[in-house]
Amino acid sequence: MSDLQKEVSDLERKSATAARLFDIRLIIGGLFTLYGVIVTIAGLTASDADLEKAEDININLWTGLGMLALGLFFLAWLKLRPASAPEPEE
Amino acid sequence: MQSPPSAMHTAAPHITLAEGLRLPTNGLDYAILAIYFVVVLGIGFAARRSVKTSLDFFLSGRSLPAWVTGLAFVAANLGATEILGMAATGAQYGVAVVHWYWIGAIPAMVFLGLVMMPFYYRSKVRSVPEYLLQRFDKSAHLLSSALFAFAAVLIAGVNLYALAIVVEALLGWPQWVAIVVAGFFVLAYITIGGLSSAIYNEVLQFFVILAALIPICVIGLKKVGGWDGLTGSIEKQHGDNFMTAWGGTGIGDPNPLGANWLTIILGLGFVLSFGYWTTNFAEVQRALSAKNLSAAQRTPLIAAFPKIFIVFLVMIPGLVAAVLVPQIGAAGSGLTYNDAIPYLMQELLPNGVLGIAVTGLLAAFMAGMAANVSSFNTVFTYDIWAKYVVKDREDRYYLRFGRLITAIGVLASIGTAFIASSFSNIMSYLQTLFSFFNVPMFVVFIIGMFWKRASMKSGVWGLVAGTTAAMVNYFWIYKQGVIDIPSDQGANFVSAIVGFVAGAVVMVAVTLFTAPKPDAELAGLVYGTEPPADDEAEAAAAGDDAWYRKPALLGWGAMVLATACYIPYSF
Numbered sequence: 231m232s233d234l235q236k237e238v239s240d241l242e243r244k245s246a247t248a249a250r251l252f253d254i255r256l257i258i259g260g261l262f263t264l265y266g267v268i269v270t271i272a273g274l275t276a277s278d279a280d281l282e283k284a285e286d287i288n289i290n291l292w293t294g295l296g297m298l299a300l301g302l303f304f305l306a307w308l309k310l311r312p313a314s315a316p317e318p319e320e
Numbered sequence: 321m322q323s324p325p326s327a328m329h330t331a332a333p334h335i336t337l338a339e340g341l342r343l344p345t346n347g348l349d350y351a352i353l354a355i356y357f358v359v360v361l362g363i364g365f366a367a368r369r370s371v372k373t374s375l376d377f378f379l380s381g382r383s384l385p386a387w388v389t390g391l392a393f394v395a396a397n398l399g400a401t402e403i404l405g406m407a408a409t410g411a412q413y414g415v416a417v418v419h420w421y422w423i424g425a426i427p428a429m430v431f432l433g434l435v436m437m438p439f440y441y442r443s444k445v446r447s448v449p450e451y452l453l454q455r456f457d458k459s460a461h462l463l464s465s466a467l468f469a470f471a472a473v474l475i476a477g478v479n480l481y482a483l484a485i486v487v488e489a490l491l492g493w494p495q496w497v498a499i500v501v502a503g504f505f506v507l508a509y510i511t512i513g514g515l516s517s518a519i520y521n522e523v524l525q526f527f528v529i530l531a532a533l534i535p536i537c538v539i540g541l542k543k544v545g546g547w548d549g550l551t552g553s554i555e556k557q558h559g560d561n562f563m564t565a566w567g568g569t570g571i572g573d574p575n576p577l578g579a580n581w582l583t584i585i586l587g588l589g590f591v592l593s594f595g596y597w598t599t600n601f602a603e604v605q606r607a608l609s610a611k612n613l614s615a616a617q618r619t620p621l622i623a624a625f626p627k628i629f630i631v632f633l634v635m636i637p638g639l640v641a642a643v644l645v646p647q648i649g650a651a652g653s654g655l656t657y658n659d660a661i662p663y664l665m666q667e668l669l670p671n672g673v674l675g676i677a678v679t680g681l682l683a684a685f686m687a688g689m690a691a692n693v694s695s696f697n698t699v700f701t702y703d704i705w706a707k708y709v710v711k712d713r714e715d716r717y718y719l720r721f722g723r724l725i726t727a728i729g730v731l732a733s734i735g736t737a738f739i740a741s742s743f744s745n746i747m748s749y750l751q752t753l754f755s756f757f758n759v760p761m762f763v764v765f766i767i768g769m770f771w772k773r774a775s776m777k778s779g780v781w782g783l784v785a786g787t788t789a790a791m792v793n794y795f796w797i798y799k800q801g802v803i804d805i806p807s808d809q810g811a812n813f814v815s816a817i818v819g820f821v822a823g824a825v826v827m828v829a830v831t832l833f834t835a836p837k838p839d840a841e842l843a844g845l846v847y848g849t850e851p852p853a854d855d856e857a858e859a860a861a862a863g864d865d866a867w868y869r870k871p872a873l874l875g876w877g878a879m880v881l882a883t884a885c886y887i888p889y890s891f
Contacts, residue, residue: 244373
C-alpha cells in the first residue's frame with residue numbers, strides 16, 4: 231500500500247459521516263410535503279385569472295399534488311427502509 | 321467548471337436578460353423562497369456534527385449511498401447557467417440541442433462509471449489532480465491543481481454574477497444585494513457542513529428544479545397546441561431541419577450549429593464531453609464520496625438516466641418560446657435566447673408554482689456555485705497547501721484550514737462577480753481561455769490509465785501541448801481565418817480534436833525519451849496492474865449484487881436508451 235492509501239484508510243476509519251450524518255430522505259420528504267400542501271391549497275383557491283394564465287390547467291393543484299406525492303414517497307421510504315448506520319467506533 | 325457547450329455558448333457574462341421580464345411575484349412566492357433558504361441553512365447546521373476529519377469535510381468520509389451521489393452528480397452540472405443556456409440553445413438551434421445530452425454526456429458518464437472509476441476509487445486519491453501526482457509527477461500535478469483552483473473560483477464568481485443579473489431582472493433586487501445574499505448562504509452551508517451539506521443541497525435542488533420545469537413544459541405545450549402543434553409551427557417558421565437532430569449536418573452543408581456530424585461526434589461527443597465528465601473534479605468528487613467501489617461506479621450511471629430525459633425539460637421551453645416569439649434573439653423582439661425560460665415563467669405561471677420556479681432557479685444558481693466552491697477547497701487544501709506549503713501537519717489542522725479556504729474562496733468569487741459586472745468582456749475572454757485547459761485532460765488520463773509505459777514527464781508535456789494546440793487552432797487558424805469554420809461552436813469542436821491529437825502525439829514522443837514510472841508505484845493506477853489488496857473498498861454492502869445494481873447493466877442500459885431516443889429525431 232502506498233502512503234496515500236494508508237493515510238486515507240486511516241482517515242476513513244476515523245470518519246464520522248457514516249455514523250452521524252442525518253438521512254436526506256427526511257429533508258426531501260418534509261420539504262416536499264410542506265410545499266405540496268401550500269401549493270395544493272393555492273390550487274384549490276385558484277382565481278379565474280390564475281386559471282386563464284395557465285391555459286385553463288389548474289397547474290397549482292396538479293403540481294401541489296405531485297409534490298405532495300413525492301414528499302410522502304420519501305417519508306414512506308424512510309419509514310419502511312431506515313438506514314442501518316454502522317456502529318460508531320468510540 | 322462548466323460543461324463543454326456552456327463554456328462557449330452561454331459564457332455567463334453574455335446572459336443579459338431583457339427589460340420588462342419582472343415577474344408578478346407575491347407573498348406566497350416569497351414564502352416558498354424563504355422556506356427554501358431556511359432549509360438550506362438547516363442542512364448545513366445539521367451536517368456539522370458529522371464532520372470530524374478532513375475526509376468528512378472534503379469527501380463526506382467516502383460513505384454516501386449511490387442514489388444520493390448519483391443525483392448530486394446530475395445536479396452539480398444542472399446549474400442555472402446550464403438550464404437557461406440549454407433552453408437558449410434549443411430556441412436557437414432547435415432539436416440539435418439533444419447532442420449535448422445523448423452524445424455529449426451519456427457515453428462519457430458510462431465510460432467514467434464502467435472503465436475509469438475503479439482506478440480513481442481504489443487508488444484512494446482524494447481529487448483528480450492527486451491521481452496525476454500518483455500516475456505522473458509533481459509538475460503535472462501542480463499545473464493541473466493550480467489551473468483547476470483558479471478556474472473554479474472564476475466560474476463560481478461568474479455564476480454568482482449571472483445570478484445577480486437574473487434576480488435583478490426577475491425580482492427587481494439590486495445586483496449587489498443578490499451577490500452578497502447568495503454568496504453568504506453558500507459560504508455558510510459549505511463552511512459549516514462541508515461536502516455532505518453541498519451534496520444534500522444538490523439532491524434537494526434536483527427535485528425542486530424538476531418541480532419548476534415540468535409545469536412550464538406542460539402549460540407551454542398546451543399553449544402551442546401540443547407536440548404536433550409545436551412541430552407544425554416550428555417547421556413553418558424555421559424549416560424542417562430545426563426539428564431533427566442530424567438534419568443538415570452533412571460535411572460541407574450549412575447549418576446554424578456550424579458543425580457537421582464528424583465534428584459533433586469527435587469534438588463534442590468524444591473529446592470535450594469525455595474531458596468534462598471524466599476529469600472535472602467538481603463532478604468526479606461526487607463519485608469519490610460514495611461509500612464503496614460499487615456505489616462509486618454507479619454514481620455516474622444512476623446520473624445518466626435522469627440526464628437522458630432532462631434535455632426535454634430544457635428543449636421544450638426553448639422551442640415553445642421560439643414559436644411564441646418568432647423573432648426571439650433578433651434585435652427587434654426585445655428578448656434574447658437566454659430569456660426563453662424566464663419569459664415563459666412570466667407568461668404562464670400563476671403565483672404558487674411561480675414561487676417554486678423562482679426557488680428552483682435560485683437553488684440552481686447556488687448549487688452551481690457551491691459545486692465549484694466545494695471542489696476548489698478540496699484541491700486547494702489537499703493538493704496545493706498540504707503538498708507544497710505546509711506539509712505533514714495533523715488532520716485537525718487541514719480541517720481548520722479547509723474551512724478557512726472555503727470562506728476565502730467564496731469571498732474571492734464575490735469579488736470576481738463584482739469585477740465581472742464591470743468588465744464582462746474580460747471575464748468571458750478568461751472563460752474561453754480556461755476552456756482550453758480542459759481539452760488535453762482526457763488524453764492525458766486515457767493514455768496514463770491504459771499505457772503503462774507512458775513516462776512520468778509525459779503527463780505535463782501532454783497537458784501543455786494539447787492546450788497550446790487547441791489555443792493556436794482557435795485563436796489563429798480559426799479567428800484569423802486561415803481555415804473557414806462557420807461558427808464559434810464549430811471551431812470549438814475542431815479545436816478540441818486538434819488539442820487531443822497534439823497531446824497524444826507529444827505524450828508518445830516524450831515517453832520514448834524519458835524514464836517510465838517504476839512498476840511498483842503504478843499498482844492500481846494503470847490498466848493491467850494488480851491493485852493492492854483492500855478489503856474496505858471491495859466490501860460490497862449487502863444487496864449490492866442485486867441485478868439492478870450491476871454497473872454493466874446500468875451502463876449499457878443507459879447507452880441503449882440514449883441511442884433509442886435519437887430514433888424519432890433522426891429520420
